[in-house]
Amino acid sequence: MTRLIFVGGFLGSGKTTLLYEVTRMLTARGLTVGLITNDQAPDLADTAILEQIDVKVAEVAGSCFCCDFKGLRRAIESLGGEPDIILAEPVGSCTDLSATLINPIKDIMKTEISVSPLTVLIDPSRLKDILAGGTAGLHPSAAYIMRKQLEEGDIIAISKSDIFDPEDVADLSGKLGKQFPDRRILAISAITGDGIEAWLESALNGKEVGKHILEIDYDKYAEGEAVLGWLNCSAYLSGNEIDWDSFARRLMELMAAEFDSRNIAVGHVKLILENGDNYISSNLTGRSGTLTCRWSAGKGNSADLIVNARVEMAPEDLQNLFLLSLDKAAGKEISKRINRIRSISPGYPKPTYRYS
DSSP: OEEEEEEEESTTSSHHHHHHHHHHHHHHTTOOEEEEEEESSSOOHHHHHHGGGOSEEEEEESSOGGGOHHHHHHHHHHHOSOOSEEEEOOOTTOOOHIIIIIHHHHHHTTTTEEEOOOEEEEOHHHHHHHHTTOOTTSOHHHHHHHHHHHHHOSEEEEOOGGGSOHHHHHHHHHHHHHHSTTSEEEEOOTTTOTTHHHHHHHHHHOOOOSOOOOOOOHHHHHHHHHTSEEEEEEEEEEEEEEEHHHHHHHHHHHHHHHHHHTTOOEEEEEEEEEETTEEEEEEEOSSGGGOEEEEEOOEEEEEEEEEEEEESSOHHHHHHHHHHHHHHHHTTTOEEEEEEEEEEOOOOOOOSOOOO
16 A cells, blocks of 8 residues: 655745655665645646656646645556655645545545655744744744644654754754644754654654644635745746856845845745756745755756745736846846746635545
8 A cells, every 4th residue: 555645844844855855765775656746836846856856746736735635636646556655745835734635535545545644844943933922034824824734743843954053953842842742743854864764764654643633714824825926937048058057046046135125025935947967956945044056957058947936925026026037147148938937826725625
């Protein structure tokens, strides 16, 4: 029977990085792995990143998993061959997954799927303020979603532990344990591998699955998603021996500077640029200081670009800011063709199922 592991958590918490590294770890053990990504619109950077591992990746786009349960089932079926493990990444602004995903799957798909405890990732830079009753610089309704995600997790994993002081991480772990005493609390780093084996053991063998059904204000939940403008863009770029790493960093730095100057809260901005078999990925999870880049696309004459942005501003304003930044980053050296661009505000969540 296939084991299904959901890895949730707010935008920018490190879900895709964890799935990338864990997939490599599991395939090295000889296990077959499938991946499912999820977003409100197509052209996902997450999908493009995970496809680099050369495993099957399915995508549920246009709605969250919980509001398109049939789409999730089709994605599971499309992976084919009954993989040993499926790793699924819900939309970062989603919550109420125990009621709308975990328990329905345990009931409806019990002959096909063994569902694991729900893992919720949390970025330490946001966790400290959330535990103190703050908003981590986000709209109060967006912070409400983050808090609810913690409440429903069977496993709560503090991510990015490699870039924070061990004493601070231990302190946050202790505070989480006091507020959520019946959860498994872990600290992990997908980059160094610290804590990953312990998390995987809990995810694969944990017996407490989906028992934390939320009491949730769906109006506040909907507002928390709607305050974020969502932009997904795919584009084709060309020029003469372009340093694509420099271009990617310049584009992200321009956007980050604009957000900083306007004091706009960032949920997540994610970029992947592919130059043949080479690629660079870049992430922004707050102010300019949170900008990171990984891997290298090198130099070349053409590249494919995907950018996903989740930012507290009107979708049309976000699109204009992105396009202006793209023009500045490209300058006269780089020609660009927009394949597809969508900027939206998510609609009211309407789950297919909701178990009590």
